[in-house]
Amino acid sequence: xxxxxxxxxxxxxxxxxxxxxxxxxxxxxxxxxxxxxxxxxxxxxxxxxxxxxxxxxxxxxxxxxxxxxxxxxxxxxxxxxxxxxxxxxxxxxxxxxxxxxxxxxxxxxxxxxxxxxxxxxxxxxxxxxxxxxxxxxxxxxxxxxxxxxxxxxxxxxxxxxxxxxxxxxxxxxxxxxxxxxxxxxxxxxxxxxxxxxxxxxxxxxxxxxxxx
Numbered sequence: 137x138x139x140x141x142x143x144x145x146x147x148x149x150x151x152x153x154x155x156x157x158x159x160x161x162x163x164x165x166x167x168x169x170x171x172x173x174x175x176x177x178x179x180x181x182x183x184x185x186x187x188x189x190x191x192x193x194x195x196x197x198x199x200x201x202x203x204x205x206x207x208x209x210x211x212x213x214x215x216x217x218x219x220x221x222x223x224x225x226x227x228x229x230x231x232x233x234x235x236x237x238x239x240x241x242x243x244x245x246x247x248x249x250x251x252x253x254x255x256x257x258x259x260x261x262x263x264x265x266x267x268x269x270x271x272x273x274x275x276x277x278x279x280x281x282x283x284x285x286x287x288x289x290x291x292x293x294x295x296x297x298x299x300x301x302x303x304x305x306x307x308x309x310x311x312x313x314x315x316x317x318x319x320x321x322x323x324x325x326x327x328x329x330x331x332x333x334x335x336x337x338x339x340x341x342x343x344x345x346x347x348x
Contacts, residue, residue: 179313179320182229182313183317186321189281191330196281196283199220204325205325212315220283226286227282229299236265238265241258241259241261243257269296271296274293275296300313
């Protein structure tokens with residue numbers, strides 16, 4: 137039985153009758169499925185981004201893959217032992233977050249933000265996670281893929297690192313995404329050899345294939 141099947145079965149009692157508890161209503165199952173789909177979509181993008189970054193730093197790739205190959209995954213707790221892999225994932229989330237920008241509605245009285253004056257009312261603020269996570273004010277050598285910056289105890293400047301957003305609107309699937317990325321990388325490392333096939337520093341050549 138797949139995950140959707142388990143969620144549907146959870147809506148039934150032992151005698152097969154529907155339950156009425158709020159946590160098992162159909163809407164809850166739909167919300168759970170949507171969350172899983174969003175997590176899976178962004179997880180795949182992030183694994184691809186990480187492999188692209190590793191393409192240009194083979195020594196880091198080899199170190200991460202050595203850890204993945206040496207660590208058997210027999211239970212979920214084993215994923216927590218992949219310390220260097222987690223550093224690489226965190227750094228890939230900084231270098232190339234799955235979501236490049238976000239928006240927030242802000243209600244305020246007339247206020248000054250630096251050289252700008254915001255009038256009273258509701259204002260939609262656009263912000264870029266990519267820009268904040270590459271700001272040299274908060275990150276040393278921000279264009280370098282450096283997993284070692286994520287040492288134990290390191291805490292980024294507030295709001296300078298938000299691949300999963302933060303606060304009350306933070307991503308509910310954060311821990312699930314991290315778990316799935318480690319598991320996916322473990323399977324890849326144990327079954328495939330990665331070789332450098334292209335120079336990520338070389339600009340891509342784009343060809344128009346459509347007619348206006």
